[in-house]
Each structure stands twice: as C-alpha cells, then as structure tokens.
Amino acid sequence: xxxxxxxxxxxxxxxxxxxxxxxxxxxxxxxxxxxxxxxxxxxxxxxxxxxxxxxxxxxxxxxxxxxxxxxxxxxxxxxxxxxxxxxxxxxxxxxxxxxxxxxxxxxxxxxxxxxxxxxxxxxxxxxxxxxxxxxxxxxxxxxxxxxxxx
Numbered sequence: 001x002x003x004x005x006x007x008x009x010x011x012x013x014x015x016x017x018x019x020x021x022x023x024x025x026x027x028x029x030x031x032x033x034x035x036x037x038x039x040x041x042x043x044x045x046x047x048x049x050x051x052x053x054x055x056x057x058x059x060x061x062x063x064x065x066x067x068x069x070x071x072x073x074x075x076x077x078x079x080x081x082x083x084x085x086x087x088x089x090x091x092x093x094x095x096x097x098x099x100x101x102x103x104x105x106x107x108x109x110x111x112x113x114x115x116x117x118x119x120x121x122x123x124x125x126x127x128x129x130x131x132x133x134x135x136x137x138x139x140x141x142x143x144x145x146x147x148x149x150x
Contacts, residue, residue, distance in 0.1 A: 004123075010146040013020060014068065014127065015123065016121050017063075017066065017067040018067055018126075018127075019119075020075065021059055021063055021066070021067060021091070022122075022123070023059065024061065024062070024117045025055040025056070025058045025059035025062070026055060026115045026119065028051070028054050028055050028058055029051040029052055029054060029055035029115070030051065030108075030111060030112065031051075032047070032050055032051035032054050032055075033047045033048055033050075033051040034109060036050060037107070038053070042089075044100060044107055045093065045096070046091060048087065048089075048093065048096060048111070052085065052088070052092060055085075056081070056082060056085035056088075059081075060077075060081045060082070060085075061079075062077060063126070063131070064077065064081075064131075066149045068131035070131050070140070073135070073139075075133065076135060076139070077130050077135065078125075080129055080130040080135055081126060081130045084122050084125045084126050084129065084130060086124065087121075087122075087125070088118040090143065091114075091117070091118050091121065092114045092115075092118050095110060095114040095117065095118075096110055096111065096114060098113070099113070111127045113139060118144075119133060
C-alpha cells in the first residue's frame with residue numbers, strides 16, 4: 001500500500017527524500033551549533049548562522065543531485081535555494097530569540113523545534129520555486145521582456 005502510494009504520488013517520494021536530506025543537513029547544522037556554543041563558547045546566534053549555512057550548502061547539493069535531479073541552471077537554483085535558506089535563517093533566529101530570551105526554554109530544545117518548523121516551510125518554497133514551476137515562469141518572463149525590449 002505504501003509503495004503504491006509512493007509510485008502514484010511522486011511528491012511523497014520527494015518529501016521523504018527531502019526529509020532524509022533535511023535530517024542529515026539539520027544534523028550537521030545542530031552539531032555545528034553544539035560544537036560552536038559548547039566548545040568554542042560562541043554566541044547562540046553566531047553559531048546558528050554558521051550551522052545553518054553549512055546545512056543549506058549540504059542540503060542544496062544533495063537535493064539538486066539526488067532528490068529533485070535538476071542540475072540545470074545551477075547558479076539560479078543555488079541563489080533561490082540560499083534565498084529560501086536565509087528566509088529560514090531569519091525564521092530560525094526569531095524562534096531562537098523568542099524561545100531562549102523571552103520564554104527561557106533550553107536553547108537546544110528551541111533549536112530542535114525550530115529545525116522542524118523551518119524545514120516544512122523551506123520544503124514548500126523550494127518545491128514551488130527553486131526546483132519547481134515558479135523559477136521556470138520567472139525565467140520565461142525575463143526572457144520575454146528582454147526579447148520585447150531588444
């Protein structure tokens with residue numbers, strides 16, 4: 001039944017792979033965060049910035065070549081992926097700030113919760129924009145405008 005569902009709905013396969021890749025990337029992000037805050041005594045926000053950037057880079061590479069298998073327009077896709085990633089970084093920073101500074105929850109608990117919230121948000125944007133129809137539509141509109149003006 002599960003195999004039939006996956007074969008008939010490829011979005012579930014993409015979501016599953018995105019989840020696996022996201023887990024690996026989030027693990028790298030969280031490990032980086034832990035090491036930078038606990039071993040190097042860096043600020044939670046500096047550590048979060050570095051962890052998320054490493055996670056975004058790994059996630060882009062794995063999603064591009066393994067999950068979505070769209071290796072054309074790498075620079076445009078990378079720019080879009082990083083833009084989505086930085087929106088996620090902002091959202092993560094807001095969640096950290098509220099959780100740690102306002103509600104006084106343990107920073108690792110807040111960090112882990114933020115990873116799940118941000119991952120869902122980013123899957124939707126990356127599916128629709130980075131690896132989906134939105135980037136194609138934007139590119140076609142730009143090409144038409146230059147063709148009409150040129």
